[in-house]
Amino acid sequence: MIVCMNLKQLAKHLNLSQTTVSRALNGYPEVNAETRRRVDEVARKVGYRPNPHAMRLATGRSHAIGHVLPSDRALLIDPHFSDFIAGAGDIYSANGFDVMLHVGGSEDEQTVYRRYAQSGAVDGVVVMGPRLNDWRINLLTELELPFIVHGRAGDTEDGYAWLDIDNRGAFRQATKLLTDLGHRRVGLINGNETFTFATHRRQGYEEALAACGIAPDPAIMTSDAMTEENGYRQAKHLLTSENRPSALLFSSMLFISGAMRAAHELNLQIGSDVSLIAHDDGLPFLNAEGLVPSLTTMRSSIRAAGGRVAELLIEMINTPDAPQPHELWNVDLIVRGSTGPAPKY
Amino acid sequence: MIVCMNLKQLAKHLNLSQTTVSRALNGYPEVNAETRRRVDEVARKVGYRPNPHAMRLATGRSHAIGHVLPSDRALLIDPHFSDFIAGAGDIYSANGFDVMLHVGGSEDEQTVYRRYAQSGAVDGVVVMGPRLNDWRINLLTELELPFIVHGRAGDTEDGYAWLDIDNRGAFRQATKLLTDLGHRRVGLINGNETFTFATHRRQGYEEALAACGIAPDPAIMTSDAMTEENGYRQAKHLLTSENRPSALLFSSMLFISGAMRAAHELNLQIGSDVSLIAHDDGLPFLNAEGLVPSLTTMRSSIRAAGGRVAELLIEMINTPDAPQPHELWNVDLIVRGSTGPAPKY
DNA sequence: TAATTTATTCAAAGCGCTTTGGGAAAAATC
DNA sequence: GATTTTTCCCAAAGCGCTTTGAATAAATTA
Known part of the structure; x- marks a missing residue:
């Protein structure tokens, strides 16, 4: 594997404590402007990248979003999924979030969500292709795992975050x-x-x-x-x-x-x-x-929806006490050549 | 968030040391059969799940596979991706692997791979939709990150693992x-x-x-x-x-x-x-x-290929010194109604 | 000038797991 | 019976990061 400098080495290299370096890199205020500049510069120069696992362990936050696809792979999901994730992906990576994808497998869907919640493997999940009274909503609420639904689960629109088209x-x-x-x-x-x-x-x-x-x-x-x-x-x-x-x-x-x-x-x-x-x-x-x-x-555009859903979820994760977002998107009717007056008999 | 028992608590609960419990759960030999049974039983009963971040930090292995989709999203990938991943997903979860998905975004693809390699965020990656002399192969080889190509990168078939159809x-x-x-x-x-x-x-x-x-x-x-x-x-x-x-x-x-x-x-x-x-x-x-x-x-079936690719990659990760797998799959020609003798003029 | 703040920095204690290096019984060997 | 080996378990030291609680020096206030 490639050599990789860790915080301790970087700190020694800079003649600073790990604390200060960590704080400098994470933008905490109690660090001298000149010091921060030095830290940033050297960190960039040596290509320092914090170990994500250590970070996650220390903070308890994973900086990852979960997408769980049902194993019965309802056909809806299929071709639409890649487009949705393409839209979401841009936002995720712009915000330093990873996508944790789970597809099918022996472990049942519910167990996956429980595992995610318990272990902190993800900071939130996106629920796709909701059905009427979708059980995932109750489960995730109970697990207190932040989530947003792409679509709605029937006519209950409160109690969970969603983005849907009209x-x-x-x-x-x-x-x-x-x-x-x-x-x-x-x-x-x-x-x-x-x-x-x-x-x-x-x-x-x-x-x-x-x-x-x-x-x-x-x-x-x-x-x-x-x-x-x-x-x-x-x-x-x-x-x-x-x-x-x-x-x-x-x-x-x-x-x-x-x-x-x-x-x-x-x-x-x-x-x-x-x-x-x-x-x-x-x-x-x-x-x-x-x-x-x-x-x-x-x-x-399902892709645009993916992007917005990602945005909203990240906001929810960063501000847990904010009210749950609800967005209903208008759909444009574009008249082209396949429609015409009813034939007269 | 949901309460969650950790190893220390579980060990205390069992009147054992963390060491022994950890070993029992991970199937190490130096633990009494009866003890192991007890540990397994109690662990299951209390629903113990090791914290993945801690595990990753300690072992340096992430138990995750990376899939990086190019940002220019060549159309090939699109509808085929979800099918491929559906096949791979089953295998991944059966083996306790997560999928780390990266799509587009500002960070360029190369940087993502470098980050993966350096931080150990994934144990291996799948390269999809290879082009002639694909740069990813050189990069990943250099990074010493285990990878397998779905397809081949031109006519060079050595030096990397691949599964392709004929x-x-x-x-x-x-x-x-x-x-x-x-x-x-x-x-x-x-x-x-x-x-x-x-x-x-x-x-x-x-x-x-x-x-x-x-x-x-x-x-x-x-x-x-x-x-x-x-x-x-x-x-x-x-x-x-x-x-x-x-x-x-x-x-x-x-x-x-x-x-x-x-x-x-x-x-x-x-x-x-x-x-x-x-x-x-x-x-x-x-x-x-x-x-x-x-x-x-x-x-x-692209789905079947996904499954097999996942299997091979996991094998590669588990036995790094094994020879690189190469599989060329036969393609069946199924004659149906759309072909017939050439018209005579 | 003495007392108090403020600005910076650091050492050390986790986060929850694996793993090393022993150690005390129990079993096997001489 | 004494010695060696095996079996089973433990304490403690990391993994690389964040964060708490102090400490020092500089600046401010009294």
Whole structure:
């Protein structure tokens, strides 16, 4: 391993005590300005880096954030995770935080959280993909481990920190766009509704329909893992059904290519025979604008959310007594080529 | 925070010295069987968990593996990362290893590795998405930080541990399948060729063409980020070109839905007018079998690779003097509906 | 000038674990 | 029975950092 100077050596080198050097480096006030300058300079010159383990042991703070991915790997998490973490990662490293990632494995999720809390392995955790009344919230509260939820756990919004996008509003607005265009039969191809975000989306959709006096029809509403294949299957199914919808709303871009295939196969012109809108998390490998026709979307960057979630959590860790942050992000509806007036028969 | 018993308390509770308790728990031989039993039992009963920071400080081993994702986030990494880490995660946690993840941020990648090595923050790292003559290999070798590469860094295969799939063989075989079917003009829609895997794939493709006496034609070979949009654009471009290819080879499933859209738009029947083969990493949201027609693929689970890479790295860490592992995995060619005999004109 | 603050620094005591170097029984060997 | 070995356990010394409690010198106040 590489040679590495420790505090004691650095102190001797500087003819100072460890105490003073430590204080100088950590910005404590009781150290002479000139001394601090010297310490900083020499430390930089010799490339001194405090041993993180020693630091953690001494302070009890780990400067690490935990991300625990469920072992059943709900499909939601999958492609979205790397984007979220990419956003969060910038903030973490800018603040000197490490990410401790735990994926699946034999140890069950609950045990991992308990271990984290007990051992101080992390200073806080991010809860992703919350479900209705998610058990993690109770557990983490009980463990007194700082945490923030990306999303919400159903309709209880108090008692925990969260950042969510306005899924309900987005789907209300998108549905309204369609009804305004004259569509009376709008199908919903939703993600798995055990996830809160999917429930919210359905609610928004139903609210908008209700505003037009349209009763939601379960026959054209599906709730399923967000995959290309399901997109194809559900779209094909709905578009070939009796009294087929003239517009479809998708909970994810992952559905979309499948759905477009289905439409092509059925010789339905997208944007005229059938209108499509998808929620777009901004996945880098799937660009709504590049489709033909370009896709009308509800857009919200999951990456940006990752960054903000990280910021909020770090603030919470640094100021434990501050009130819990709640942020509800607006979702932009971007109208492009895949939506058009309802066809007249 | 939750109460937490430490070794000292546990020892007192057991009327033993810390030494003995520590040894009992860590399986050292010089402790009486009956004593060990007692220790284990009580430890389990009170839910004792050693403080990881203290352990790390004392042993100098972190029991953590580092994954550093480049800040420029080459698109390759993105959707594949979560799958890889899902496979690795199981192994890590089964062996008591944590994952330390670093994504982007201001600190540059090299500094992160240096920090890891110097501070012992991780016991080893996984290098993902290697490029030709990847600088990380030299750096990590120099730092004497155990590492394993998922993929290879060009044609130097010695001097570092790696696990790779036989990209060259796979593309040779796939190309051969097409030429055997009578295709004489086969297009290649490759990933970015600064990545080794993409170079190898091109080589395999060219070898198979050469075997039939076909000279590779740069006009029908592209190298680009693996996105849906690029799949569409490149396929459309190639399929509308003068003397268009009758078959296309894709480096990723991410290209595929775009390409199929293009084919549909051009009214080309997949499997007869144009044959398609894609490399399939087994991304959970994109299933080759579910497409219509089902897709002929070169299949290799990135998740399984993640698991094996983790295993190998842990072995390397535990037995530093063992020879460096090299594993080249075979890739299965699964023939489905998207390939057929070359059309006769 | 004496008494009090203030500004700097330091020695030493942890943080909770592993590990070294003994040491006292118990067992084995002579 | 005396000596050596083995078995089992312990006290204490780190690992490299932070932090407490004092100490010294300089500056201020009385």
